Amino acid sequence: MTTTMAKSAAWCARWLVCVGLLGAASVLHAQSNNYPNKPIRLVVGYAPGGVADITARMVAQKLSDALGQQVVVDNKPSAGGIVAGETVAKADADGYTLLHMNYGNAVSAAMFNKMPYDIKRDFQPISAMGFFDVVMLVDKSSDIQSVQDFITKARANPEKYNIGTVSLGSGQHMSAVLFKSLTGLNATIVPYRTTPSLMLALKSKDIAVAFEIISPAMPLIRGGEIKAMAVSSGSRFRGLPEVPTLAESGVKGYNVTAWNGVAAPAKTPRPIIERLNKEINAALALPDVRSKFQDVGIDARGGTPEELRDILSTEIDKWNNLVTTMKLERQ
Template sequence: MTLSRRLFMGAAGATALATPALAQRGTWPDRPIRLVLGFATGGVGDLTARLIAPKIAEGLGQPIVIDNRPSAGGIVSAESVARSAPDGNTMLLLTTTNSTASAIYKSLPYDVVRDFAPIARIATFDHVLLTAANSPYKTLQDVLDAARAKPGSINIGSISVGNAQHLGAELLRSMTGADLTVVPYRSTPDLINATATGDVQIASEILAPALSQLDGGRLRALAMTSAERFPSMPNVPTATESAVPNYIVGSWNGMAAPIGTPRPIIERMNKEIVRAMAQPDIRAKLLELGVQPATSTPEEFGTFIRAEGERWAKIVQDAGIPKQ
């Protein structure tokens, strides 16, 4: 999207901070901070990080350097931060993928709860259930009724086995008891094209990358999978409202540091994140990208991370998804 490209270019200079002994003497940060991301440049999570990093850096007086380290399950990025010195110089953009990886993989080289010090949530990424613009299904209930009337007739597409979109599709199948066939695709463009052409009757995807197709009239939103309707799409009901009570699936991100990072650094970083996320221009740009701003205390974020790990582990178990 043009907006995404503009935000990416405008925020690409982001960089940042720290050192433990200095932090305890109150002189942190004294140099740039490295913020490690577990995915490539250009996606909505990357754009979000690059959008807010300069605002956080303004308050810290040091730049924040974005370090993209894409890998399956975000394992490479998380491991690199978990093994970094707890001096405030290296931080991780923790995401839903870290929670789903803990649920999907038999073993990981880190523990998402024990090896990281939570700082703050940053944003949530609402998911949406999509169908083709010319689809005969006008509501989510129509799709479920068709699946029950003719078992095996409805395919639900997602991307990347094990991520939140895929597990959301599996959760819909298990919660409704409908005979839905989950079909994973390699990428979002592949999934969107398959949905628009009717290869799959419904898709589970993050809202942000689907917005241009919704605006262009190629796709139609059946339901949001968030707890509340998305602000700029008030006419699209939630799945809970329309057909599946308590079906809530979404993605999120936030910032964390290696365990043992001094508490003053955690508190200072939390303060600057909260300040940045309160900026009206930041909030407006995030909403344009299909992203909901969100903040928390370190303790609230820690509780949330633990709850997410337990929730995704139960989804994987209930859906009978084999661990890798």
Template sequence: MNRLSRRQILAAGALAPWLPAARASDFPSRPVTLILPFAPGGVADVTARTVGQAMAPLLGQPVVIDNRPGAGGIVATQAVLGAPPDGHTLLLMSNATAVSVHLVRKLPFDVQRQLLPITTLGFFELGLAVPANSRQGTLKELLAHARSQPGRLTIGTIAVGSTQHLSAELFKARTGIDALVVPYKGSPAVINALRTGEIDVAFEILSPLLPQLKAGTIRLLAVTGTQRFASLPEVPTVIEQGVADYSVDSWNALAAPAGTPAAAIERLRAAATQALAQPAVVERLRELGVKARASQPAEQAKLLADEIQHWGRVVRAARIEPE
């Protein structure tokens, strides 16, 4: 074996600090896979595809969407955690990520320790909808009706533990009404039940409600954000109508496995931030009821921590047992 000369060793040492930077500049070296814990076609899926398509030319590589629904997000999360932590495999997080901490008795991972935040993509509130022929024209009228007939008001949502379901439980707690929350298999079933009068009110994200609102088959009494939704300026918030300390936002964000190089995280964050600033992306998300919003990793980490605490209180108050 040939010995290295002192000059060769010194030369190698001089080059060493530049090697990580050179590797970082080559990222990504192949397509980036974004794994979603949701089926195709929903708000999260379309959001991911819209932002991913805009990120691709900025990264110089395609962003491939891989839908892996199932087990409350566990399937998708484990797929990401099992991938090399090099920035080429990402997870689409949501507030369901925070809720799962309280709904799964033995979660096989620690989302705060094993996932690195990159950036949020967007936030979207829910709508409180009633049938078009409902006698209640405002939220105050709905609450008065509910209080006059305890236990009679029916609130439709999707599955137990979903943002919609927990938002309804939080609404009951904040208003003090006695109402029956009825979970359905999906948004189409909830909307159909609302249109036919099977339920009195529905808590649902805005995207599936907007076509029904335009068709005149439902009415929106409120939105759950802290501010009115720009596309529906005539619809007041729940807070505006006297329900203090009530706001709910769903959100989506990007995360990578722990151990992913900081340079890769920053490259992905910068590309997503630039994509979210593009007018076409902002408009497409707005059509879905989503407010495009990027963040720093630290902001996203705080959001997740706050959401875990918040939804934990709601789950316990609603006496939902983990499975």
């Protein structure tokens, strides 16, 4: 009798588990089919007006049109985009809170010892949005004529020929660290809080060269106030075709491509990820979006969730290796 009752209890328990799983699956299916039925929040880890904010708002508007629900950009600026990341990591995995992810997130994963989330585990990548360069800059009146000229001068006088970037541990800062690593220079890297303060330091000769993403530098380059020595990626930037890459300029192995994209909390239902991926890629194919992205120095390019996950993983490994090689202090 006892054995029979035990078997019955076990059977009932299994039946209840199955019913529960079927119920949960039904709810997820219903949510996915009904998605979206309310506004979506796209959290950006940078202040309004910057390249991250500009591109996020362009895509958000197109997504609003395609999805029939407003996609609202929510700016939460902080070092390394950590506050934005934490906000999304802790959100419900229902597709209504998304993260504007970028190469800075990969750098933060390498530079910070303690993070409130695991960038690989706690997010589901959806799609890349764009790729862009970091550019090596000098003032228009600088005596530096080329990348190799700077390397020669910096080797002879490292105290005079220093390098400026924004924010210690930023993608721009790490791009400069990689430059030092590959050239063997002993030049000092000086971090500034903002791009305007970095550009002022360059024009005031407080720094010899600067590493900055191309978007905020373009107006000054086009206006002739500063000169672009080289771009960071493996191919020349179409907006400045006369400017060589750092690899072309003799820095063998140098290749840094900045990027941004969109991610959701882990465990967001696959149908929702696929819907968002489809609409993001459709938005990026629109001529007006591509043109606006190009105006700020970005190549509008999407892809699959798996491709963005691979980019993120590769970038984290790359910056981790650089931090170890250069014996940088993790924050």
